[in-house]
Amino acid sequence: MIDFLTKMPKAELHLHIEGSLEPELMFELAQRNNLPLPYADLEAVRQAYQFGNLQDFLDIYYASAAVLITEQDFYDLTWAYLKKCAEQSVLHSEIFFDPQTHTQRGISFATVINGISRALADAKAQLGISSLLIMCFLRHLSAEEAMQILVEASPYKAQLAGVGLDSSELGHPPEKFTEVFEMAAEMGLPAVAHAGEEGPAEYIWNALNLLKVRRIDHGVRCVEDAELVAVLKEKQIPLTVCPLSNTKLKVFQDMSEHNILDLLEQGVNVTVNSDDPAYFGGYVNENFIALFEALSMSRAQAVKLAQNSFKASFLPQQEKQALLARLDDFAASYALHG
Template sequence: MQTVEAFIRGLPKADLHMHIEGSIEPQLMLDLAHRHGMRLRWDTAEALRSAYAFPNLKSFLDLYFEGCKVLQTEQDFYDVTRAYLRRAHADGVVRAEMFIGPQSFTERGVPMESLMGGVLQAMDDARRDQGTSSGLMISVHRHRTEADAMAVLDQIMPWAGRIIGIGMGGAEVGNPPSNFAGFFQAARDRGFRITVHAGEEGPASYVREALELLRVDRIDHGNACLDDLDLVRELAARRTPLTVCPLSNLRLQVVTDLAQHPLKAMMAHGLHVTVNSDDPPYFDGYVTENLVACQSALDLSVPEIVRLVRNGLEAAWVTREERQILLTRLDDYLAGRTEAQA
């Protein structure tokens, strides 16, 4: 009989919240550093991985931005994106929606053309070679100015047809979404979908600002919404997707025990929650590991796991026709499992 873990691994699933620059596996980071004659603080992949112990979001971001320095050329961006998409395919991911934050690179003189060229070519090759559907989201940093964000918006317009949405990440506390109301209005005016990291370490009021002031299409994380039941009801009524990242929350001390994660409570409130990987090597878990860990820690039933996966496919920013194809793949997988049990 198929185990629950094997069942989860086989599910056709989406990963809607994953940062390309946060997907560099330790050995690849060392290889890229060697490519450019850089010397990192760590000599081996094991030593680097042992540094992935973070007391909070800021400590993670410090190492995260240091890792960004190995990405310098179009080939670098291709290699890291292609590596993630290969792993995602092996993980059963049929739709990957990935962030990248150009400001980490353009401030060091990396041309936007190199970044976009490498990432987009890797996405095209992944679709051709393994059938993985993927989309690219551009993320701006909330610790920078709104003027800085507007500059990014102008810089990416030559590739507007290949970008599915605009987001915002970075250290949340003290950097509310309202600081970027003009930027996100401009992004919406240019035809982009909108998503914002909110309610990870920030308060429920940040989630409300993202929903009501920025009029986002999705919320990244959103855990803190449970502190405002009126907000919860509003999110549920709108069916606003929340891209939750449980192992990320655990590794960054948002929760100290996965058994205390609010995922199951969010489901009980009727929220459209999805499970995603965020920065998988840093947090020791791609999307499948997140689902497997939550199933065990929160005692999720098979129907609850299926609901989370279906939520992800339904929340993907794809055409109606592609969404139906993705959901049919899930239904076919479930039907095959039922037939096998019979």
């Protein structure tokens, strides 16, 4: 089963590129940019990664991102993640980036997006991996600052596939950003938003009704509202679920308590993703393997989750169908020879 999960074609729709910064690359970039780090060695970094809640994690996350200075740094960060996709049979990825994390430090928007975009183009040409880029607003900052970064991003609109909303959920409800998302919609950018991770089911409703999002990132607390679950199922609104992240941040105390397979069996369009893999103990395959080991996920459930990942993507229908056909061929071939 682990061999099957590892080789199974899949997409990843919830990945923060800054959250894929492995300790080794962090040290390399700090050295390259002549920056001091608050960690003596790799082991000290790994110790620092033993956080217990979302805010503790975010504090470390933003501090670590300070090593990203040049366009080449952003290229190297993105390329390292895309090479991991190639190893893990991830054929398509929709990548979040947080420009405000960098522009607040005096890094230009162009430096960030050009470095990332160059790696995406090289991955398509050299690795055969397709990708799209989603710009996220930091919800702990003001709506005015979000609007400012949206305006700053407008010359680069062709490089963006959509906008999202991330960072500290509690105390920063979706409605805070209604006008920003209206402006993004006028620019032709589809929306996604983090909701229902630490925040209540109400945040999911508001992300859908006020921000007009097409996907909910996380969304696991939808189960607190039966009507919401019914709407998600009926409209097939995708949830980009991140199991290892949810357990690391104590949304669930243990993987055996996770509700993703229950939601799947109810017909909700759930997908498996890694969120911030350098911090949460694994990339997308490690998340699939954790579901198998803790919840006895079946092969049929795994295939359904992978199908959902392609269907929930922002790819054109023709490209979705081509990827789904590759998954079907793999599953059929494995049934014969696996």
